[in-house]
Amino acid sequence: MKTKTVKRRASGSHLRPAKLWQLRLFVTGQTPKSLTAFSNLKKICESQLKGIYRITVIDLLKHPQLAKGDQILAVPTVVRKLPEPVRTIIGNLSNTDCVLVGLDLRPAD
């Protein structure tokens, strides 16, 4: 399991209170899409949730049984486990606006 935990103090987030964000990124091996998704996600988190987020990367090729629990169909998929409610975003996260809406960091227009 490729797990990378980034934990920093919150700074500059005006939308959310300082509370731990738990994100899961589901990928299938190190495909270009997976790598793009991870770097995009990290970039967004750094700018919005600095210090209060944790990203867990799960490779479904190694842990296929984990796909069922989080209802994974598409990859890459980001699941926001905390704070609740659970939010799901699919794709390589190239569209930052969509990601921000999906993570509830910006209200949908």
Added chain:
Amino acid sequence: MKTNGPKPASPGSLLPKCPTGIQGLDEITSGGLPRGRPTLVCGGAGCGKTLLAAEFLVRGAVQFGEPGVFMAFEETEAELKANVASLGFDLAGLVRRKKIVLDYVHIEPGEVQESGEYDLEGLFVRLNHAIDSIGARRVVLDTLEALFAGLRNEAILRAELRRLFRWLKAKGVTALITAERGRDQLTRHGLEEYVSDCVILLDHRVCEQIATRNLRVVKYRGAMHGTNEFPFLIGDQGISVLPITSLGLNHKVSSERIATGIPRLDAMLGGRGFFRGSSILLTGTPGTGKTIIAANFAQAAGRRGERTIFFSFEESPNQIIRNMHSIGMRLEPLVKRDLLRFHAARPSLYGLEMHLATMFKEIAAFQPHVVIVDPITSLMNAGTDSEGKGMVTRLIDYLKGGQVTSLFTSLTQGGHSLQQSEMAISSLMDSWLLLKDFEGNGERNRVLYVLKARGMAHSNQIREFLISNRGIDLVDAYIGPSGVLTGASRVAQAAREKAEALASQQEAARRKRELERKRATLERQIGGLRSEHEASDEELRRIDEQVGTQTRLLTTERTELGRLRQADVSVAPSARGKPKPKKGKG
């Protein structure tokens, strides 16, 4: 189990088949679905797609030792288990024994945010994991189209679906994919584009407020298949397709005869009644006594200790029992001894398929010797003619296979040609009795005749059919110069004949007496003549004697005269006086 299944593929076909175990479907597809390839099952809402898919998996796991994966996009695992449990499938048990994996894929439209490119590798991983965890040979995806609601990027979706079907083929599993029926195409999202090996169309049609399910194999690449639309049932044993055209005609036949309960009717049928295991049609206009004959048949079976099941589609059991009291027939003892069982249902209660399924179930449970359907016509009205015929065919074949004698009553409306209106089913029947009303002289009378009776000598005569409080009886109808006479006319004719016979008898007696009188008179006359004759004889004799005497006297006198002339004259007066008184006396 990598064999072609227990049923070999049809001759000349090299396509390996995967038997579904679903009654009738394997016959239509001559062996099952194409093995190792995806099959598309499409149809509207509530037509049984999920059920067909579930049965395919359950039967695969139970009957053919092929584990399966059920990937559900619409129903949760718990819902699915509960739904198929009503059909007697223990899905939960199979899941516990690792014969089936249920995977519920939840997609909530609008819940998922999309950002950038993605693929459905997650689905592949899940499916692959499920297949490998139990070594599955069969896969069901129900209903893939839910993906179209959950994912907005159709271009990606279509590309991934194409990849999915290729992947399934490569995986070597026999897959069954369900899809909603589209308006202009087979499926709403054109899935048939990806699945080209076998397409089955299910249909739930409502015709005159009664629903019937139909199944049709639209396409089966590389194999022969039945192309017709076949009605199918969903009963408590699962799905049962009714492939009418594939029914065989190879049941055993019996030459045993069974009595009808009406001696004169037996006599009309060569003296011994119907063949066991034959099908009998009893056609008649309303009120001609069809149910009564049917009840008689049931009673006769009961007397032989045989079981009868009576499917009534017009009267309740109690009503039939009560009505039979009016002709002095008691059916309750038979019911009590469980030799007669009623099953009453309104024809419009449910569709033809359900009726048939229910009847099969009842017959299988009761194991009757005789089955009565009263009347088959109202049941047939529950569907179209061809459906009805199909149903009756199926029922008759089923009953004949079990050597069960079946009696169907059929109601015909006055005015129609009987032969025509019964075209649909009469050809399936071995014997056909016709009950008819004769109207005339202000009354209606029932007559009965045998229209056909395959394989036995039968009477060609019309019998009058009498219903009294002592039961039913058949009497010879009077056939005279003015046609067939029945009822009061027959009785009147009989009386007239009797009177005529009596009159001619009396006339003969009178003439006889007269002749005797005449003869007596003649005899008396003969007696008179004879005595006259005798009297004449007497006189003749006397005359002869007199003549003789006179001659003698004359001779004597002459001699005397001669003598006297020679002697004394005084002797002469005394000699003359003597013969005279003698003459006066005679």
